[in-house]
Amino acid sequence: MLPRTKRPKILEGWNYQIPTGCENLYVTISGVGGNGASPMELIASMGKSGGCTNCLNQAIGRVISIGLQWGVPISEYMGTLKGLQCDNPKAFPKEERCLSCPDGISIAIGKHLGDDK
Secondary structure, X not given: OOOOOOOOOOOEEEEEEEEOOOOEEEEEEEEEOHHHOEEEEEEEEEOXXXXXXXXXXXXXXXXXXXXXXXXXXXXXXXXXXXXXXXXXXXXXXXXXXXXXXXXXXXXXXXXXXXXXX
């Protein structure tokens, strides 16, 4: 097993605003290297603090961050989260379709990798 990469004190970050059926989801992907070549951290939150949805988004971000620090490619998370649907999806317009917060996180990862949905 590869050793866990220690998080540097300063990271570059890229912020993505993803419209969902509830409100905007904000995803920040931080890492080292130019253009986010080595992501180490993902933070996901809704516009309002607190609440169950925001708590779950923070948990997903923390779990992804741990995986990134252990060498799991960020693209693995994109495929795992893509297409998960909640009871309040944003279906229209098609170019902004977001089925859930996890799907929104996968959209942000895709944008980060240059693979826009």
